[in-house]
Amino acid sequence: MDLIVTDLKLPGMNGLEFLQEAKRWNASVPIVVMTAYGTVETAVEAMKAGASDYVLKPFSMAELRLVIGKELDMQRVREENRSLREALGKRYQYQNIVARSAKMQEVLALVERVASTNSTVLLGGESGVGKDLIARAIHQNSRRASGPFIKINSTAIPDNLFESELFGYEKGAFTGANASKPGKFELADKGSLFLDEIGDVPAPIQVKLLRVLQEREFERLGGTRTIKVDVRLIAATNKDLRAALEQGTFREDLYYRLNVVPIDIPPLREHKEDVPDLVNHFLLRFGRENGKQVQQITPEALKVLMDYHWPGNVRQLENTVERAVALSTGPVIHAQDISLDSGVPRSAAGAPASLLPEGMTLEQWEDEIIREALRRANGNKSQAARMLGLSRNALRYRLSKIGVPDD
Numbered sequence: 001m002d003l004i005v006t007d008l009k010l011p012g013m014n015g016l017e018f019l020q021e022a023k024r025w026n027a028s029v030p031i032v033v034m035t036a037y038g039t040v041e042t043a044v045e046a047m048k049a050g051a052s053d054y055v056l057k058p059f060s061m062a063e064l065r066l067v068i069g070k071e072l073d074m075q076r077v078r079e080e081n082r083s084l085r086e087a088l089g090k091r092y093q094y095q096n097i098v099a100r101s102a103k104m105q106e107v108l109a110l111v112e113r114v115a116s117t118n119s120t121v122l123l124g125g126e127s128g129v130g131k132d133l134i135a136r137a138i139h140q141n142s143r144r145a146s147g148p149f150i151k152i153n154s155t156a157i158p159d160n161l162f163e164s165e166l167f168g169y170e171k172g173a174f175t176g177a178n179a180s181k182p183g184k185f186e187l188a189d190k191g192s193l194f195l196d197e198i199g200d201v202p203a204p205i206q207v208k209l210l211r212v213l214q215e216r217e218f219e220r221l222g223g224t225r226t227i228k229v230d231v232r233l234i235a236a237t238n239k240d241l242r243a244a245l246e247q248g249t250f251r252e253d254l255y256y257r258l259n260v261v262p263i264d265i266p267p268l269r270e271h272k273e274d275v276p277d278l279v280n281h282f283l284l285r286f287g288r289e290n291g292k293q294v295q296q297i298t299p300e301a302l303k304v305l306m307d308y309h310w311p312g313n314v315r316q317l318e319n320t321v322e323r324a325v326a327l328s329t330g331p332v333i334h335a336q337d338i339s340l341d342s343g344v345p346r347s348a349a350g351a352p353a354s355l356l357p358e359g360m361t362l363e364q365w366e367d368e369i370i371r372e373a374l375r376r377a378n379g380n381k382s383q384a385a386r387m388l389g390l391s392r393n394a395l396r397y398r399l400s401k402i403g404v405p406d407d
C-alpha cells in the first residue's frame with residue numbers, strides 16, 4: 001500500500017483511533033486526512049497522531065491530487081534517501097559549501113533529495129550556521145533555478161508593513177499608497193520565497209500565510225482580485241519553534257504546514273572537522289578579495305581555531321579569518337594574527353570575568369566537553385567514559401540526550 005486517504009468522521013471508529021491503528025500497522029505509509037472547515041484543531045490533532053497532511057472540506061479533486069502527489073513524492077524521497085545513505089560512500093558536493101563532516105553531508109543529502117520537489121522546507125539552526133547558504137542551494141538545485149529567489153527577513157519588517165510586503169497592495173489601500181505594488185509572493189512566482197526568521201511573523205500574518213500555503217492564492221491589500229502564484233517556500237528559524245508553539249505565539253497549523261521537510265543545520269562546534277576546510281575556503285576568498293597572497297596557516301594558528309567553540313558558528317569563523325588576513329603581513333597566518341571574540345585579545349579571553357566561554361550555557365559547555373572526550377578517544381566510548389569519570393551507561397545516556405547515535 002502506498003498511501004491512505006481517510007475522513008476523520010468514520011462509522012464505528014473515531015478517525016484518530018483509526019490513524020493510530022494504521023500507524024501501528026505500518027508506520028511509514030503516508031496518511032492524508034479529510035476534515036471539515038472549522039475543525040482545524042482536529043486536523044492538527046491528526047497531524048500530531050502521525051497524519052502526513054490534511055485537506056479541508058470542501059476540496060476539489062485537483063487539491064486532493066496535489067496533496068497526494070506531494071506525499072507520494074516525499075515518500076519516494078525518504079526511501080531513496082535511506083537507500084542512498086546505505087549505498088556507502090556517496091559524497092555530496094556543492095559549490096561554495098564546505099561539508100566534509102558526516103553531519104554536513106547529511107544536510108546536503110537532504111538538500112539534494114528535497115531540491116527537486118516542491119515541498120516546503122523548514123531550515124533550523126543557530127545564527128551563522130549557514131541557513132541562507134542552504135536555502136540558496138535548494139533553490140539553485142531545483143527546477144525553479146531559473147526563476148527568482150526572493151528573500152524576506154521577518155525581523156526587519158515592522159508589523160504594520162508585513163502584509164503589504166508579502167502580498168502587495170492596490171492603489172489607495174492606505175494613505176500614501178499612490179500606486180499599486182506587488183508583494184514578495186508575486187515577485188517570487190515560478191521561483192522560491194525564502195522567509196527568514198519565520199518565528200517572528202506576527203500572528204495575523206501567520207493566518208494569511210497558512211492560507212497561501214494551503215490554497216496558493218491571496219489578494220493584495222485593499223484588492224479584490226484573487227492572485228494565484230506558484231511559489232516554493234523555504235522558511236528558516238534560529239529559534240526553537242516548538243517552544244513558540246507551547247507558548248502559543250506560533251500557530252500549530254502553520255507549523256505543521258511549514259515543517260514538511262525539516263533540515264537542521266548543526267552548530268559549528270558539532271562538526272569541527274570542517275574547520276580546516278572552512279579556513280582554507282575563506283583564506284582563498286579573502287586573499288583574492290584583498291589582492292593578498294595569503295594562502296597558508298601555521299599548525300599553531302589552526303589549532304587555536306580548532307580549539308575554539310564558535311558561538312557565532314561559521315559566520316564568526318569567516319569574520320575571524322577575514323580579520324587575520326587583514327592583519328597578516330606576509331603570506332602565512334600565525335597564531336598571533338588571530339583574534340577571537342570580536343577583537344578581544346587572546347590573552348584576555350580566559351579572564352576570570354566569565355566562568356564559561358562567551359555565548360555558552362553550562363549545559364552546552366557540558367555537551368561540548370562530552371563531544372571533545374569522544375573526539376580525543378577517537379569515538380571509543382569506553383575510553384571517553386573513563387576520561388569523563390562516567391560509567392559507560394551514563395555516557396551513553398548523555399550522548400543520546402545530545403543526539404549522538406548509539407552504535
Ligand SMILES: Nc1ncnc2c1ncn2[C@@H]1O[C@H](COP(=O)(O)OP(=O)(O)OP(=O)(O)O)[C@@H](O)[C@H]1O
Nearest residue numbers: 096097098126127128129130131132133238314315
Ligand atoms: N558550510 C559552509 N561552507 C562555506 N561557507 C559557509 C558555510 N556555512 C556558512 N557559511 C558562510 O557563513 C556565513 C553565515 O552563513 P549564513 O548567512 O547562511 O548563516 P545563517 O544561518 O543564515 O545565519 P543567521 O541565523 O544569522 O541568519 C555566510 O557568509 C556563509 O557563506
Ligand SMILES: [Mg+2]
Nearest residue numbers: 128131132196
Ligand atoms: Mg540568515
